[in-house]
Amino acid sequence: MRINVLLKRSLPLTFLLLSACNTFAPKQDFLAQTHDDLAQVSTWTTLENTGEVSYLNDLFNSPQLETLLQHAFADNPSLQQTLITLDIRRAQLQQTAAAQRPQINASFNGSKQKESDNSYSSTVSISWQADLWGKLDDKTSAARLDIAEQEMLLQSARDSLAADIMTSWLHLISQQRSIKIQQNRVDCLQQNELFILQRYRNGLGLLEDLDSARTTLASAQANLTAQQEEFQQQNRDLTMLIGQISTMDVSIPEQLPEVNLTVSGLPKQTLARRPDLKAAYIAIQSSHAHSKVAYKELLPSLSLEAMLEDIASSPRDALLISPIWSLLGQLTAPLYQGGELRAAAEISELETALSYQHYRDQLLTAVNEVENAIGQEKSLRNQQRYIATALSSAQNNLVQYQQNYRTGLVDILDLLAVQQQTYDLESQLNINQYTLLANRITLALALGLEVSQ
Numbered sequence: 001m002r003i004n005v006l007l008k009r010s011l012p013l014t015f016l017l018l019s020a021c022n023t024f025a026p027k028q029d030f031l032a033q034t035h036d037d038l039a040q041v042s043t044w045t046t047l048e049n050t051g052e053v054s055y056l057n058d059l060f061n062s063p064q065l066e067t068l069l070q071h072a073f074a075d076n077p078s079l080q081q082t083l084i085t086l087d088i089r090r091a092q093l094q095q096t097a098a099a100q101r102p103q104i105n106a107s108f109n110g111s112k113q114k115e116s117d118n119s120y121s122s123t124v125s126i127s128w129q130a131d132l133w134g135k136l137d138d139k140t141s142a143a144r145l146d147i148a149e150q151e152m153l154l155q156s157a158r159d160s161l162a163a164d165i166m167t168s169w170l171h172l173i174s175q176q177r178s179i180k181i182q183q184n185r186v187d188c189l190q191q192n193e194l195f196i197l198q199r200y201r202n203g204l205g206l207l208e209d210l211d212s213a214r215t216t217l218a219s220a221q222a223n224l225t226a227q228q229e230e231f232q233q234q235n236r237d238l239t240m241l242i243g244q245i246s247t248m249d250v251s252i253p254e255q256l257p258e259v260n261l262t263v264s265g266l267p268k269q270t271l272a273r274r275p276d277l278k279a280a281y282i283a284i285q286s287s288h289a290h291s292k293v294a295y296k297e298l299l300p301s302l303s304l305e306a307m308l309e310d311i312a313s314s315p316r317d318a319l320l321i322s323p324i325w326s327l328l329g330q331l332t333a334p335l336y337q338g339g340e341l342r343a344a345a346e347i348s349e350l351e352t353a354l355s356y357q358h359y360r361d362q363l364l365t366a367v368n369e370v371e372n373a374i375g376q377e378k379s380l381r382n383q384q385r386y387i388a389t390a391l392s393s394a395q396n397n398l399v400q401y402q403q404n405y406r407t408g409l410v411d412i413l414d415l416l417a418v419q420q421q422t423y424d425l426e427s428q429l430n431i432n433q434y435t436l437l438a439n440r441i442t443l444a445l446a447l448g449l450e451v452s453q
Contacts, residue, residue, distance in 0.1 A: 030356035055452040059259045075243030082157045086150040093143040100136045103127045127305040135296040142289035152279035162451045168238040174434035175231045182224045185423040189217040209412040259440040273448030280359035287352035294348035373443035380436040391425040398422045
């Protein structure tokens with residue numbers, strides 16, 4: 001009866017606050033703006049001579065690389081931090097959802113006063129907050145969206161980690177090939193030195209030729225030493241990415257693998273697959289839900305509490321044998337708090353706007369990454385064709401110069417220059433092939449290809 005009277009007296013205040021809530025409601029639909037932004041993305045042309053893959057790790061057919069990825073997913077500290085953060089979000093959802101359920105508390109007290117009997121009391125209370133305006137439901141929805149955002153961030157972290165490991169693995173193969181090319185260069189220069197030394201002893205060469213050959217050889221040996229150390233550093237970097245403390249013994253293939261990738265001509269569907277963009281979009285939804293909660297804090301709240309209480313002179317008699325029950329309903333409404341609640345609502349709306357700008361930043365980055373990777377693909381293909389043509393000509397030219405030097409038609413400096421050019425082109429072609437394959441990994445990541453579970 002008391003509750004009904006209280007509610008009737010509070011109805012005018014409730015309607016007044018509802019009208020105020022409508023006035024304070026969020027003013028911009030940022031979620032609709034994200035669709036408008038995505039619709040502005042231009043269509044990309046499909047690349048030629050590429051194959052289709054479904055997952056990021058389908059770019060390579062390497063069981064060894066797959067093993068490295070699985071070790072990294074289990075041991076990489078940064079990825080584990082992201083996973084733990086997801087577990088925290090799930091626990092926070094349980095906290096938030098608990099507010100929608102009744103709360104049950106029990107207590108038992110005993111007291112003794114001088115020249116009086118012992119007194120014992122027991123109490124069981126059940127309290128529940130009525131979700132009149134859906135505020136608690138909005139809080140739970142926001143918590144679920146926070147979990148969904150963190151799940152997308154976890155997927156994005158997994159994909160980025162996989163791309164880094166794949167690129168590092170490719171780099172090791174390329175460096176191993178560079179070392180082999182440099183070793184061939186050193187072997188060739190050592191043979192030149194022996195040949196020039198023999199000619200000099202036979203009186204057919206000059207001391208200057210021998211000095212030039214030794215200078216070039218020493219420089220090549222220094223570069224070989226530097227490349228070998230760089231290879232070891234890259235191996236240590238890969239070990240760190242995987243999350244291992246001690247350096248792993250990674251078996252490296254001799255040749256770079258093929259990496260095939262198809263670029264879809266549907267940019268909206270393609271970009272919509274990116275987990276970082278999904279996370280940014282969900283962050284807007286979450287901020288919007290938190291904003292709704294902040295506005296509903298301006299409305300009255302209703303809480304109900306039922307209590308059973310018993311007081312007796314013995315512990316047994318105090319165990320609710322003949323309890324007294326009471327029912328309390330409380331309707332409270334914020335009237336004046338110095339503008340705190342209104343400021344909190346405005347802050348929450350600004351945070352939603354901030355989430356939208358973060359989404360736009362992610363979208364611009366995504367478009368730029370895809371367009372740059374597509375441009376690189378075309379450029380690197382053309383470069384590879386030109387370098388291969390130049391290398392073929394240089395190799396033919398080197399054979400002619402070696403024959404002409406033996407017959408005395410050219411001097412040692414000309415021969416060394418042609419040899420240097422040939423090995424430089426071999427090294428350049430190797431770097432170009434690595435860069436092309438690494439760029440395809442970047443492109444696949446930019447297009448939103450995920451690591452298969």
